[in-house]
Amino acid sequence: MLYQSWPWYVSGPLIALVMAILVLMGKRFGMSSNLETFCSIGGAGKFVDYFKIDLKSKRWSLLVVLGAVIGGYLAANFFSPDPAVEISQATVNKLQELGFNSAGQAYLPTELFDVAVLSQPKTWILLLVAGLLVGFGTRYAGGCTSGHAISGLSNLQFPSLIAVIGFFVGGLIMVHLLFPLIFGS
Template identity: 65%
Template sequence: MELILQPWPWYVSGPLIALVLFLLLFVGKNFGMSSNLRTLCTICGADKKSDFFKFNWKSQKWNLVVMIGAIIGGFIGANFLTESTAVAINPETVEQLQELGFSSAGNAYLPTELYGLEALTDIKSILILAIGGLLVGFGTRYAGGCTSGHAISGLSNLQLPSLIAVIGFFIGGLFMIHVLYPLIF
């Protein structure tokens, strides 16, 4: 039980991810979480409004199972396999986040100031989440996939567009955390 209650080192989780990708490649599938959004929209009838959603969604049922498994696994991990809610991050990072107004930094997986229920009463938090969601959705569609699809599946397939997208993800992340984040908070 002790093995399950702690983070797994890279030399365990990395080969497991590689094994899953090898099995997906072997059966001719590509991994990516954002493709599930297209599938869900098609199931809900978006194919009647836009040609983008006109495809055989039943061929993507396997990926919906992956998405449901990620949700269930995250719930089990957060509620039953975690000894504490503290996150082991650098003390300097905790100090910087607390200076920006995130007093829950280092004590929670997500900052409760932004993701807690009380944040739904704050217009700034709602705007940040809505604008962030729109930008992520647009970026995912524009880039032809999400970070997991490009960084894990695309790079393992040696796809140049995925390498370009991953470099863009890193540059965007660095710009966000070092330039925009302090301005917003």
Template identity: 60%
Template sequence: MESILDLWPWYISGPLIALIMLFLLFIGKSFGVSANLRTFCTMCGAGKKYDFFKFDWKAQSWNLVFLVGTIVGGFLASHYLSPENNAADISQKTVQHLETIGFDSAGKSYLPTELFSNEAFTDGKTLLLLILGGFLVGFGARYAGGCTSGHAISGLSNLQLPSLIAVIGFFIGGLIMVHFIFPFIF
């Protein structure tokens, strides 16, 4: 049975993303997910304590609608538009390597259940790694002036040199994580 995912190849979805970026550029908006955290903190009153959060959050409310759409769209895609075997298509060699370091769900599920199942949240080591990783991602997004989606999609489409540098840094960091840090942790 053919899934809806088979109907959206890169040559359809890529130009659609480009059209959305062109539209945002036309109306004077920039795309990014991490800006939503700042907007949300400002809505909750963080501007009373920190100057960074003192801005007109209502001018960014369109971005919050985008965030809600991302969450709803992710849920719908995961539960209703994905094939029954919701696993990443990875090589058998990679599956075998991941199994040797303790990931028995490799090749069987999209996310490793050893890290993202409900039981994983009761393991202290896994919980600590997730909290530390979340903190580092949040700090990195703020320090880099945006997240991976903001720099890689919006910044590069606007030909911003800082975004190119940030994207190169993201890839270098990802390679270091996968090849050096991840095997050390597991």
């Protein structure tokens, strides 16, 4: 079971259990709040009052980040016998038309995430713009996709429903309109 995707009837109740425990503890699940914590640890509070926070109250969420990193490493290196990603052949064909020849063969396209690509200015510009947009969007939406979709929706928060719809629509626009413009030949 560790070497394949978990079925919904296992992973869904586990997510629900974690969410119930967090609610009972008075905590919220989300990864983006850790970016604020990292900025505070890095000394941003010396320059911006927003980052003057109680770091002790954020320790538990830093453990979530550590767990995600360790879990991702273990899953990719020990529990994934085949590095290929199971996506439809039509998607693989479309990505290969856009120059992503590693589509379907690796978790991350080497055309974007290989060390050799960092010598290209286009890669740096894309990463910088994407980082700024994600950071701004996360702050503006009051959380990230995991926080709104898992925690916010499970707490029946209407702003989270609006945010999740926005994430979905934004993803569709990116994939169908912007992605071909950026990476098309």
